[in-house]
Amino acid sequence: MNNSDGNSGSSSQSTANNRSRVITKASSPILDQTQNVKLTASLETTIQEIQSIMKDDSDFIQRRFQVFGEYNAAIFYYSSMIDQAMINSSIMKPLMHVPGMPGEKRIEQNELHDVLMNQIIYHSEVKAESNLSAIVEGLLRGHTAVIIDGLDQAFLISTSNIDKRAVDQPATEQVIRGPREGFIELLDKNISLIRYRLQTPELRIQTMEVGRRSRSRVAICYMDGITNAELVNEVKHRISKIDIDAVLDSGYLEQFIEDNHYTPFPQVQYTERPDKVVANLLEGRVAILVNGSPLALIVPTVFSQFYQTAEDYTERFVMMSAIRLARLVALVFSLVFPSLYVSIISFNPELIPTEFAVAVAGGRAGVPFPAVIEVLIIEISMEVLREATIRLPRQIGGALSIVGVLVIGQAAVSAGFASPITVVIIALTTIGSFATPAYNAALSLRLLRFPLIIFAGIFGLYGVVIGLILIANHLLSLKSFGVPYLTPWVPGDIQGMKDLLVRGPLWRMGNRPSFLYPEDSQRVSPDTVTGMNEPPYNVLDPEEITKEKGSE
Template sequence: MFKKLIDKARNIFSKDDKDSNKTQERIPISSDIDKVHKKVKELFGKSDDVTIREFVIGNSSVKALIVMIDGMIDKKIINRDVLQPLMVQSRGVPPGEDEISDMYDWVNERVLTFQSVKESDDFKGSIDAVLSGDTVLFIDGYDQSLIISARGWDERGVQRPTTEKVIRGPKESFTETLRTNTSLIRRKIKNTNLKFESMVIGSVSRTQVSIGYIEGIVNPKIVKEVKTRLKDIEVDAILDTGYIQEYIEDAPLSPLPTIHRTERPDGVAGKLLEGKVTILVDGSPSALTVPTIFVEYLSISEDYYQRASFSTFTRWLRIVAFFTTLLLPAFYVAIVSFHQEMLPTQLIISIAAEREGVPFPSVVEAILMGLLFEILREAGTRMPRPIGQAVSIVGALILGEAAVTAGLTSTPMVIVAALTGVGVFVIPSADLAFTLIPLRFLLTILSAILGMFGILLGLLMITIHMASLRSFGIPYLSPLAPGTYRDLKDVLVRAPWWAMNTRPNLYTENQIRQEVNQKPQDPEDDEKELKHSD
């Protein structure tokens, strides 16, 4: 009921915005070069980084207009392959305008030697191309333009991932350039069925967004739903995938993430091969993949590069770290406040002795230490790396020791806060790790009120909420709920590759991943012996 009221209110308040943000209609290009020149001047006004040049093609009397943005194009290529051929090299070919049956086609097919030259009869689309870094050529007497791709701005090269550390596997991450990111994925999936479809979102920023999927593996209904949700976005600017994420997720008010975000191309390639869809945004060094289930946040691409036994072990370590981070402070508060009999007598006496001079109840102590750790973590993240590491490590040691000495907290509470903080860094997904922070404080408060019953009540609410979530129609807790036996091979354990013959059942069209019976077999006894011939 509450969700329906929110959706209704959102539709009412967003109605006016949708009407004002409607896409402008196509504007035809005038065949009069002077009118085009005047219109371009009016659009860009006093922008000194926009180059607008009018010239005559060869020794003819046909005028042309070139429009580009300085800093977004390669000047050498424009001078060598556009201006020089049109103004100098074509002076004798042809000698006069009368011998040219179609100047537009002659320039397009014989003069310009670019790999990518597009024709356009839309003035607005041509201006959008200029703003995206292309060069646009208008020719007098023709109501079409030539969009020349000669982009040449400075960009960051492919580097190691910064937020997803790699021990084994490809050591490369996405950049801020859309075409570089799509090429990184294509290098891993060399198949014609890998499709990328682009659209422009943002009435002011005109940001290019690309949807990637593998035809024949992905469920077409999911692709259609992704396109529908993206087309429904009407906003002035999209600067990062985080904008897209909030607009298209199924449960925008949920604290739990339902769209996976990664900076690793190999991670995206693996999810595409499972039948998922990726969303790339020009200017963002990360990619989104949908649909997403909860167990994905506790696994990484590296799990599939290591041996199955070791990958299963590390996956269980992450599960233990997840529950430690979520529940340890709440358990400590509940035991100290209500359930002292659960601990050995000697241990509870030791804890009581440590807490003897602490003026705060255990719940206040836990919340203060949790907030202190988060402040230090945030400071270490925002400060320059060498200084930030010193602040996060040395600061925690010094402040923890000072707090114990001053009697503001107890030694067991410092240990609990340290274990909780370290457990956050074991969780591979930053989105999930940040989600645990408010949930941890909630469970701590419930444990201070109701003890263990409060913890169980909080866990029950979280579990019910997770069971109600969907990601593009896929249950968030699948394959655990609803249970899918054959998909459990990649949840709590990571089965060997030769045992994972099928893709996930719920969100793929083609469920067959590989042929069966590929388990390596021991050779026969007689083949084990080396045969030596005299």
Template sequence: MFLFKQKNTKKKQPKSSVLQPSSVVMEEIRHMETSQQQQETVRKICDIFGEDNDFTQRGFIVSNDIPANVFYLNSISDKETISKEIIKPLTESNLIIVEVEAAMERVCKNILFHADVKTETKLTRIVEGLLRGQTVLLVEGIKAAFLIDTYKGEKRSISQPETEQVIRGSREGFIENIQSNTALLRAKLPIPDLRVKSVTLGTLTQTNVAYCYIDGIVNEALVKDVEERLANIDVDRIIDAGYVEQFIQDNPRSPFPQVKSTERPDVVVGNLVEGRVSILVDGSPFALIVPATFAQFYQTSEDYNERFIMVSMVRIIRVFALLFSLIMPSLYVAILSYHPELIPTSFAVAITSGRAGVPFPAVIEVFLMEAAMEILREATVRMPKQVGGALSIVGVLVIGQAAVSAGFVSPITVVVIALTTIGSFATPAYNMAIGFRMMRFPLLIMTGLLGFYGLVLGLLFVNNHVLSLRSFGVPYFSPMAPLNVAGLKDTIIRAPLNWLLDRPEELHTRNKRRINPNDLGPSNALSPENIKQSRGGQKDNE
């Protein structure tokens, strides 16, 4: 049931670097180029965008009676920039076209004030530039078109992430703009070794995807693997980071996530410093981190801002809550249905009296309550925020109490399901928590059929599957399996920061050491012994 077929690890040949046509129009104009006769190029562009209300063509005269045209899309272009930095400098210039190359160089270097100007002759590139907010400039007598970046897109302000809130830590979160997200990483990693490379994915959406890593730390084989997996994505749309995650993970049939997603720049920076690769997708506030191991999904950025003793206790509680939420309903059914002799006598009387009149077996009762809780949870998430909180309270209190009063479920079952639900919320990563929640149902069915034997058999299947998983070649249960004693310092517990001398061994980084052990330890400059020694043994009052 939990033994999923592993994905074929044989590497595919990467796609050609030539941009694939994104539509029928792009296919038709693939081999077309601009003409030195401006009207011919104007006609081609107008044939493509002429029926679009968002498309604007503006003709004007450059000095010496040279006609020119600019093309742009109103919704994504900055009109003020077009007027002040393109049209005005050209109309006030003294442009004379004698040699085409010299005229192009003068327009780029002496006339246009904009920082991002390039020339292009292929019509496909010109159309793509228009669709990305660039302004196209055509000047009579010059074959090439000038592409000026005048993009002006709407974006929300940087705020605290909704899904990863912390008490002590940064309040910055990623937004849907990839340039802003890259800037957040640059601000926290102001080093030239930070590499940000981009690719375009989605033949229709043409989504900008960037992958980031620190050169000199990350293993080069990991970077090449990420590049190949991104190059092998051949789909018409990439709308969110979740699309990319499903294409690059090793085993898409597994209920466990093999790619970590986060909204926090500090989490990305911490993983980049450890030697991982991060992937940003334009239009998504989530960043992907590869490779990912099981331990990462119950850790938070706040774990490194607090004292190690407190953090270690909190991590143990998270792991206990994770296991409790997975096995508690099945364990309850196994004891109640197959092994009631394990229940203490005083407690058995309470359970028996509570179940008096319940028409369903224990497994059906728990299964229905689990299904009802998942429906309620899903409804709460999808409802508006003002209504969702009230719905959750009504669902838990009113419906639960009514079900007990009507005799459909026993009070102890409601308590077990409530504790299980609360335990599932202790997992910081939503995609990991939902995987464990869904696995409770097959475990419950196996326990209902076979009792304790079915529960143990199901857990063995789950354990076997987790141990077989890999994320970009890294064993999913590293550093616990295969065992790496040094790596255990930052798994279920978190050792003091000055003990975490090396980067994770499973990442095989080029620069393994991250703390200089010679610089560790306090100097105790103001201790009485040091003060007395610095004064030559004299008394304080002297």
């Protein structure tokens, strides 16, 4: 017994050491070479070193000038990434001012650094840097470097001004009632959209750099005092282990940090809605944003999140509970309906009414394929049509979808390649898959339809049941950052059941999800619940007003 406890303690200690270990990753070869190179007081030497790194970049600007008409200097920046007006007015104009007015004294060499830093450069974000690699990194991020002969430090000034698209309504998560703002590609703007909705000092945003050459900024967002500290540390640890050339989108990170890499089901939720990110942060989850990506990642994730929408919480709970149930039925419908049709038509036609069976048999009289082959052909054709509609320009894509559904479908029935009932079944299945709000979850269900259809074509209803058991067993084995994927179904959670099949009243969901183990579990004050239970005071009731006037 003691040995077991000792082994357990050493194992946990080893895990802690692995989590705290500093992971060294490769960087850009050029930055590696300049990592320990310090600037000298020679302006010419520094210019040569920077030119040897930037070489023939057409948008890299170097200009020589004199500070106060006395000290030789040079300014460096990328013209495609900076605000030219800011450089002219806040940097060049005060630096090139020549003292000549009465009372202006000459600035000595030993005073130059302090005077420039504290009195001359009209900018709030300026720092002195002596490391060559840090200067190069700053230039690549849109900063401007000013180097003066005789000083062994450069001035790095933030002048970045990159064109970006305006904040607009999310294209993939549209709602009728709710905010109309969506994330854009600029990380700082996305962070501001979150801070706009969470104006509290408990919001914590920590940034990291991922990618040897892209040097992509990654922001980890969580609520201090709500989010479990171990969850935050695990997210940081998984991201810190990533060593790749470039991270061009948040989808790159998703594939590295998920628990199971060989499952069709998504274990990380993504969204482009700031209000949805804020709602999940307040529940105790962690959000991950990547510079250059309009999609934020949310962890941990459970399966029930993929058929819920932000609109579920902005409307009354009775109406949205009915809509959520309809959405869940459409989700199950899109998964099993084609396989049920194949199994019943091929093996158990006695399960359907006689009149309907005669109508189905009459429709399939001229079809030369078995039901399983027929359904597979139509399903594959529908997937090809759907993919073509997405990739084509919007004006052509709409026309193609109409032509594909009406003309090709009718032609297939007329030519005898498919029966009318099969076309109806596949059309209803496709519409059901569109009702799933999350595209990645809908895609996994679309892919799982094919093995279910094959099982149904070989074993009938037994094959459908076997396929569903395998899918359920796989779902039970999945976890997202340690949280079972089917929570709060399995393991059961009474509090979580209030927001599962139906959406309970907001004042009844007083605690945060317990499976996230938040540090502060209370979400709704008990006083609010007490106030909701009090009978309403009918201030404008005509009878009450008449009585009051009569008593007067």
